[in-house]
Amino acid sequence: MSISLHWLDEDPAWFPPVSTALNEPQGLLAAGGDLTQTRLLNAYAQGIFPWFSEGEPILWWSPDPRSIVHPDEVHCSRSLAKFMRKNLYRVTFDQAFERVIDGCASPRATESGTWITAEMRHAYINLHKAGFAHSVDVWHGDDLVGGLYGLSMGGAFFGESMFSLATNASKVAFISLSQQLSRWGFVLIDCQVQNPYLASMGAHEVPRRQFLSILDNALAISGPEEWRFDRQ
16 A cells, blocks of 8 residues: 655745645655754644654654643552552652653663654753653652653653653652642653553553643743752
8 A cells, every 4th residue: 555645845834734734654754854943843833742763754744633641630549649659669750851862762671662762862862951751750769761752842742752660660650740840831742553552551542632732722831941840
């Protein structure tokens, strides 16, 4: 089966209307372009994100429906809340971004590879250095045992990936992030595509049109001047 895709040109601000995204594969919108800071920020502001494997052209997606969660609606189960009260882990922001992205890039036991290619890694490290990409780092002693990373724009956080090497480490990262984002007045965590793990944490699906409306409102909010968090 042949697929007709939009190919991006040299203009880093141009993307085709998200309404033209394919139904199969769900949400595939365009191919090509690059992963420069300007193009990536333009993409996220329009509800578009890159996702592709090594050896493929850069692929751009805008799925319908979209998985989201409001920071103050993230679900923390009783057992997880009890676990967090033990304070077994220390949580920081932006203290180990490159190590977190490397942890997310490590293949899972059920996977043979990773979509976080060297090109993607380089692009998001550059976004981190520019103040747009952030990590939540979960420590057990001096060991990094879990975390997540994503982009922050206005009052929206775009989650990209997470990893866990110890019990509940990624969940602790997600709960800690949501609590801080709620205090900062964020209105949206973009989870991209729903799965059982995200659903258990309170994420739900909304039509793309509704997501874009929420996103527009979130982008109009001023985000924090700097990311700081360190919980013992």
